[in-house]
Amino acid sequence: MRPWGRWSPLRAVAAVLGTAFALSSVGSATAQSAKPIKIGLGMALTGGLSANGKPALLAMQIWRDDINKRGGLLDRPVELIYYDDQTNPATVPGIYTKLLDVDQVNFVVSGYGTNLIAPLLPIVMERKLTLMGVLGLANNEKYKYPNYFQIQPSGPDPEANWAMGFFEIAGKLNPRPQTIALVGADAEYPRHAIDGARELVKTFGFKTVYDKSYPPSTVDYTPIARAIKAANPDIVFVASYPPDSVGMVRAAREVGLQPKLFGGGMVGLQYTSVMTSMGPMLNGIVNYDFWAPERTMMFPGIEEFFKEYQARAEKAGVDPLGYYLPPYAYAAVQILGRAIEATKSLDQQTVADYIRKTEFRTIVGKVKFGPNGEWAKSRVLMIQYQNIEGRLVEQFKGPGRKVVLYPEEFKSGNLIYPYSAAQR
Amino acid sequence: MFSWDLLANAVVAGVLLGGFYAAVSLGVSLTFGLLDVVNIAHPAFVILGSYAAYAMNSSFGLDPILTGMLLTPLFYVLGAAVYQVYYASFERRGEESLRGLVFFFGLLFIIEVSLSLTYGVDYRLVEAPYIGKSIELGGVGVAVRLLVPFAVGLAMTLALHLFLSRTFYGRAIKAVSQDRLALRLMGANPVRIKTIAFGIGIAAASLSGALLVTIAPVVPSTDRDYIGRVFAIAVLGGLGSIGGTLVAAIILGVAESLMATFFGPSWSLAVSFGILLLALAVRPTGLFGR
Numbered sequence: 172m173r174p175w176g177r178w179s180p181l182r183a184v185a186a187v188l189g190t191a192f193a194l195s196s197v198g199s200a201t202a203q204s205a206k207p208i209k210i211g212l213g214m215a216l217t218g219g220l221s222a223n224g225k226p227a228l229l230a231m232q233i234w235r236d237d238i239n240k241r242g243g244l245l246d247r248p249v250e251l252i253y254y255d256d257q258t259n260p261a262t263v264p265g266i267y268t269k270l271l272d273v274d275q276v277n278f279v280v281s282g283y284g285t286n287l288i289a290p291l292l293p294i295v296m297e298r299k300l301t302l303m304g305v306l307g308l309a310n311n312e313k314y315k316y317p318n319y320f321q322i323q324p325s326g327p328d329p330e331a332n333w334a335m336g337f338f339e340i341a342g343k344l345n346p347r348p349q350t351i352a353l354v355g356a357d358a359e360y361p362r363h364a365i366d367g368a369r370e371l372v373k374t375f376g377f378k379t380v381y382d383k384s385y386p387p388s389t390v391d392y393t394p395i396a397r398a399i400k401a402a403n404p405d406i407v408f409v410a411s412y413p414p415d416s417v418g419m420v421r422a423a424r425e426v427g428l429q430p431k432l433f434g435g436g437m438v439g440l441q442y443t444s445v446m447t448s449m450g451p452m453l454n455g456i457v458n459y460d461f462w463a464p465e466r467t468m469m470f471p472g473i474e475e476f477f478k479e480y481q482a483r484a485e486k487a488g489v490d491p492l493g494y495y496l497p498p499y500a501y502a503a504v505q506i507l508g509r510a511i512e513a514t515k516s517l518d519q520q521t522v523a524d525y526i527r528k529t530e531f532r533t534i535v536g537k538v539k540f541g542p543n544g545e546w547a548k549s550r551v552l553m554i555q556y557q558n559i560e561g562r563l564v565e566q567f568k569g570p571g572r573k574v575v576l577y578p579e580e581f582k583s584g585n586l587i588y589p590y591s592a593a594q595r
Numbered sequence: 596m597f598s599w600d601l602l603a604n605a606v607v608a609g610v611l612l613g614g615f616y617a618a619v620s621l622g623v624s625l626t627f628g629l630l631d632v633v634n635i636a637h638p639a640f641v642i643l644g645s646y647a648a649y650a651m652n653s654s655f656g657l658d659p660i661l662t663g664m665l666l667t668p669l670f671y672v673l674g675a676a677v678y679q680v681y682y683a684s685f686e687r688r689g690e691e692s693l694r695g696l697v698f699f700f701g702l703l704f705i706i707e708v709s710l711s712l713t714y715g716v717d718y719r720l721v722e723a724p725y726i727g728k729s730i731e732l733g734g735v736g737v738a739v740r741l742l743v744p745f746a747v748g749l750a751m752t753l754a755l756h757l758f759l760s761r762t763f764y765g766r767a768i769k770a771v772s773q774d775r776l777a778l779r780l781m782g783a784n785p786v787r788i789k790t791i792a793f794g795i796g797i798a799a800a801s802l803s804g805a806l807l808v809t810i811a812p813v814v815p816s817t818d819r820d821y822i823g824r825v826f827a828i829a830v831l832g833g834l835g836s837i838g839g840t841l842v843a844a845i846i847l848g849v850a851e852s853l854m855a856t857f858f859g860p861s862w863s864l865a866v867s868f869g870i871l872l873l874a875l876a877v878r879p880t881g882l883f884g885r
Contacts, residue, residue, distance in 0.1 A: 217708065218816050221716035258816070357861055385860030388820040390811060391612045391848075393738050394605050394855035401601055413718050417812050425729040425738040426604075439718065445812065448720035452727055488715025562722065 207250035208243070208517065210235075210504065211276030213266035213291075215283050218258025222413065222442065223496050224283045226480075226489040227305055228253060230497035231280070233479050234504045244511050256282050263290040271298065277517050280503060281305050283496070285359045292316060301523040303503040304544070306496060308333065308363045311544050318523035319544040322503040324461065326549020327541045330367030334408065336553035336577035337435045337457060338371040341406050344588060348405030348431050352381035354395060354419075355410035355436070364410035364436040380404050387412060392422035399428060406432045413439025417449065424452055431589040434458040440556075441495035447564050453556035455593030457586070460554045462494050462535065463573035465583035472534040476501055492567060502533040553577040555586055557593055597857065600734060605856040606849055607735045613848030614745030615810065617752055617841040618803040619821060620828040622796035625755070627826070628835035629772040630789050630796075632681070632691070635699040637825060638818035639706040640797050644670065644804020645719070645813045646710055652721040659721040660747060663805025667798040674797025675790045677702070682786055703818065710815035718812040726809060744806035749841070751799060756837045758795075768792040772835060831871045833884025843882060846870060 212231075215224030235249050243249055252274050256262045263282070270276045279295065280303040281288045288307035295302045296316050304310060304321040309329040311319045326332030341348055353368055355361035365384070372379055381402040385395060396419065399407060407430045409419050416437040423433065434456040439445050441460055446453065462468055480493045490497075510525045511517065530539040541547035554573040559566065566572055574584035587593035619641055626634045647666050648659035685695040725739040759765035767788045770778045775785045807813060828847060832839030850870055851863040874882060 217711055217716070219814070221711065221816070222718055222814060225716050383859045383861065385855065386864050388824075389851075389855070389860060389863065390615070391608060391741060391852065391855075393608050393736075393741070394852045395860050397601065397604050397608075397736075398856045401598065414812050414817075417718070417720065421727055421740065422738070424727055425740070426736055427729075439812075442718060444717045444719065448722065448812070488712070488717070490717055 205243070205247040207248045208245065208278075208511070209250045209252055209274060209276040210278050210280060210507070211252045211267070211270030211274055212280045213254050213256035213263055213270075213282045213287070215258040215287065216255040218256075219412075220258040220284050220287070222490070223306070224256075224258070225487065226484075226493055226495075226497045227283045227500035229483060229487050229489055230476075230480065230493070230500035231504050233476065233483070234501050234508070238508055244508055245515060245517075249508070252276055256287055258284075258287070260286050260290045263287055264294060267291060267294050271300075278507060278511075278519075278522075280507065281307065283500075285310060285363070289359070292319065295319070299519060301507075301519045301526070303507050305500050305503050308360050315543060317527070317542075317544070318519065320506070320523075320526055320540050321545050322499045322506070322535075322538070324499075324535075324538075324546045324550035326546050326551065327543065328367075328549075329545055330363050331370050332367070332549035333364050333459065333551055334368045334371055334435055335549060336459070336551055337408065337432075338368075338375050340457060340553055340576055340586060341377070341432050342375045344431070344586075349378055350380045350402075350404045351377040351406040351408060352399045352402055352404035352430070353379060353383075353408050353410075354381065354399060355384050356387045356412055356415050357384045358387050358412065360438070361410035361412070361436070365408075368408050368410070368435065377406065385415070387415065389415065389418070392418035393426055395419070396422035396426045396428045400426055404430055406430055408435035409433075410436035411438060413442065413445065416440055417445060420449060420452055420456065429589075429591045432457055433590045443490050443492040443494075443564060443567065446559075446567055447562045450562040451559050451594075454559050455556065455587060455590040457553055457555045457576065457590075460495070460552045460573060462498055463552065463554050463570075463575055463583075464494065464568060465570045465573070465575050465581075467575055467581040467583045468536075470534055470536045471532065473498060476534050491564065498535050502531075502535045502538065505533050506531045506538060550578065550581075552581065555584075555593065557584070557587055601856055602853075603735050605852045607732075607737060608741070609849030609852030610845055611737070611741040611745040611848070612852060613841070613845030614748035615741065615803075615806055616748075616824065616828055616844035616848055618744065618748030618799070618806055620825040620832075620840050620844055621751055621755055621803070621837065622799040623825045623829040624832065624835065624837060624840040625768075625799070626793055626796040628829055628833075629768055630792055631772065632678075632686075632789075632793065633696055633699065634793075634796070635696060635822065636702040636706065637796070637800055638821040639703040640670070640674075640800040641804040641807060641821060642710065642813055642815060642818045643706055644801030645808035645817070646714060646804075646815075647801065648805035648808050649714075649719045649721055649813070652723070653719075656722075658723055659805045659809050660723075660743060660802075663802040666805075667802055670801035671794040671798040673794075674800075675794035677797065678790045678793035682789070707815045707818065714815070716814055718814055719808065720812045721808050723809060740809055744810060747802070747806055748844075751802065752837060752841045755795070755799070759837060764788065764791055769835070827868060827871050831874055831881055833878075833881030836881065836883035839881060839883030 285307040288310045306323045355365040416439040510522045539547045648662045651657040651662040685691045728739045832843035847867045854863040
């Protein structure tokens with residue numbers, strides 16, 4: 172009897188598995204050896220916005236790896252080509268011209284933030300490109316460019332929708348607050364946010380008792396907090412960038428500023444490093460956010476994304492939890508990839524038309540864009556920091572610390588009111 | 596909205612802020628004012644000091660300001676080494692004016708990028724028992740987070756003033772800015788004296804960085820917010836005048852605080868630099884310059 176003359180069941184299984192593996196390797200090798208689909212971007216890897224830019228890039232790299240593991244797009248691997256825009260809008264035209272003319276990318280996505288998207292839009296419009304924007308506020312309001320899509324869930328009227336949740340919450344309080352203070356940095360995003368808040372003040376019938384801005388390089392915020400305290404508002408709406416958010420929260424505590432509702436549009440409080448450093452000082456603040464580890468926010472794929480992101484975060488030197496921006500950066504390229512796959516096309520207009528008419532299921536939930544490229548329906552969350560004890564990062568991984576108050580369909584808890592009650 | 600209570604609080608907050616500004620600017624007053632070295636990288640060394648304090652605070656729980664003090668000898672050595680490179684590459688060849696400026700610009704970016712690569716670009720904050728607390732002094736609320744840097748800034752100013760006026764090396768540093776040849780004839784080596792002075796300037800920068808990180812969060816690029824401010828204070832005080840630096844810093848601090856309280860914070864920086872221009876129009880050498 173020849174030793175290999177008969178097939179045992181074990182050998183048969185081994186043969187099938189071996190053949191399948193070989194075939195899958197061939198398929199994968201075909202995708203990987205094909206000419207890659209290039210996606211180009213400038214990103215803030217240094218400078219003031221790099222704390223968000225680097226996590227955004229990491230999220231996009233995770234998507235690239237995910238998609239390449241599955242064989243790429245249109246049987247071609249995906250390549251990300253990126254340059255550091257240094258958080259400097261002046262570098263954006265040069266970077267994208269190089270991406271388009273020298274690197275010959277197939278698609279571009281924006282860098283992070285309103286200021287960096289602003290100089291990119293004219294270039295994209297001139298060349299009739301499709302653009303996925305990564306967290307810019309109201310960039311397309313003047314241009315109305317039809318092939319621009321913004322992943323930030325601001326909604327169809329970005330300025331007004333941004334603060335809508337905060338005012339909706341304030342308007343339902345009992346007893347109803349009467350007066351409001353508006354304060355924000357002299358910079359692009361806070362100006363938009365404060366403009367929107369001013370409109371909402373009229374809509375909700377509050378009386379403005381303080382409305383001032385400050386330079387972003389301000390070091391000490393106690394005089395500002397004290398001036399607001401002297402005006403004795405029921406509500407304080409703050410639109411700020413990370414250093415001023417920290418400065419305002421600390422100053423409010425130091426001067427004993429205790430309005431009934433405090434927060435609104437403070438960027439930075441979402442960052443893990445800020446949350447762990449500020450600890451219980453955050454309790455009671457009602458602020459916008461995009462995601463929180465609450466049961467209402469567990470969309471398909473998001474937990475797997477965070478698992479991968481958090482595993483890579485330390486090495487990349489970025490926010491260790493990544494709840495704020497990274498899932499949205501991932502979703503932006505996820506939508507672009509889905510559109511390319513569905514249309515089987517790299518034509519800018521075809522892909523843009525598909526994105527415009529389709530509702531996408533992404534790791535940040537269902538996304539449908541409206542006529543101005545913003546989300547058809549706003550989903551800016553208003554969360555309240557509650558029950559934070561000490562400064563351990565673990566507490567922020569579970570529910571109950573960032574309780575979603577708005578919108579109603581994602582609500583995960585109730586407001587502790589007034590602000591001072593949550594600080595006890 | 597005026598009240599005496601608000602005024603008193605604004606003035607006290609401004610004085611405290613001024614003490615911190617003085618600490619950040621002392622090194623520039625020394626290197627730019629007395630040595631004629633335009634160390635544009637000074638704020639980068641401030642941020643380096645902030646990160647050193649942050650690293651020790653987050654890893655070992657050490658008080659950031661205490662860490663800042665303990666690390667001053669290390670930064671002194673670093674500063675002395677930087678000056679030696681600058682001297683050998685530019686000053687000795689008489690090429691310090693433009694190329695020296697480029698050297699310090701380069702240094703600024705190298706420090707910034709090194710910090711980005713080492714610590715990432717996340718905002719860094721420290722923890723200390725006095726952060727977030729305030730005390731009431733006769734109806735005036737004082738943020739302890741600002742009071743401690745003010746006290747340290749005041750102590751630094753006093754120490755540097757005494758060093759420059761009472762010690763041999765201090766007088767030699769003053770002399771090197773006036774007449775190098777005469778100093779050489781007195782048996783002192785100007786390069787050595789300048790090395791010591793530059794080292795002290797960088798040590799002061801590092802300590803002020805520890806003060807900064809107790810007041811506000813930092814990222815590697817925070818240094819850019821301070822470039823204009825520290826040079827403005829050094830010039831307003833009068834180049835080389837340590838006491839003048841403190842007075843100028845307090846003037847700017849109080850001006851910022853008053854504007855923020857009564858007229859809107861947007862005007863703070865414009866008024867501060869308006870004061871600088873006005874003062875220079877009346878006294879081109881600064882308030883205490885000779």
